[in-house]
């Protein structure tokens with residue numbers, strides 16, 4: 001191992017190099033930073049819960065309406081958001097309890113994703129699928145931490161053209177998604193840490209799932225109190 005690599009490993013795993021005397025100090029530091037991180041996560045989730053409760057409930061009601069009329073949910077995102085999109089589709093379509101709802105993740109079919117990326121372009125990898133599968137009664141559900149992924153933005157533009165309900169989760173200040181007037185529901189997690197954003201987005205979509213189930217009469221549940229719409233946007237329909 002080169003000097004540089006060894007320094008890298010030392011930085012990542014300091015306890016491997018600590019002598020018995022230093023070890024407890026290193027462990028105390030690791031535990032301090034873990035506790036700080038845990039506080040940060042709880043603080044952000046609380047902020048999100050308090051400020052978005054009303055908007056999440058409104059979004060769930062709109063989603064439930066689409067499902068009740070036979071609508072389907074299409075989810076998409078890149079990287080970590082792609083696996084979150086898979087989790088959203090799984091939660092809705094294959095719940096252990098509650099009503100199974102029609103949901104499909106547009107990142108799950110490798111053949112379709114690679115064909116579109118290879119033959120047409122990665123920027124249309126979701127939009128083309130939305131065009132092929134989506135209809136007016138359906139729901140487009142996209143996640144992006146930056147809010148700037150071109151393929152996510154284009155998918156929403158296509159979904160809006162088709163009259164689909166559009167639901168977006170973003171971070172930072174919403175990025176390009178914040179500038180999309182077509183979005184029906186936008187939830188912006190107020191953080192600049194990709195990981196914190198993803199964690200808080202998980203809370204938002206799991207609550208959306210629970211409230212949608214509740215609205216469909218599948219799971220009795222306490223209602224949530226309305227909150228400030230500071231970090232959310234719900235489009236008024238004429």
Ligand SMILES: O=C(CO)[C@@H](O)[C@H](O)[C@H](O)[C@H](O)COP(=O)(O)O
Nearest residue numbers: 078079080081144145146147149194
């Ligand atoms: O942060 C992770 C994993 O946690 C990355 O995989 C991340 O998701 C990828 O860089 C994405 O391509 C970022 O896209 P986006 O969230 O900005 O739309």
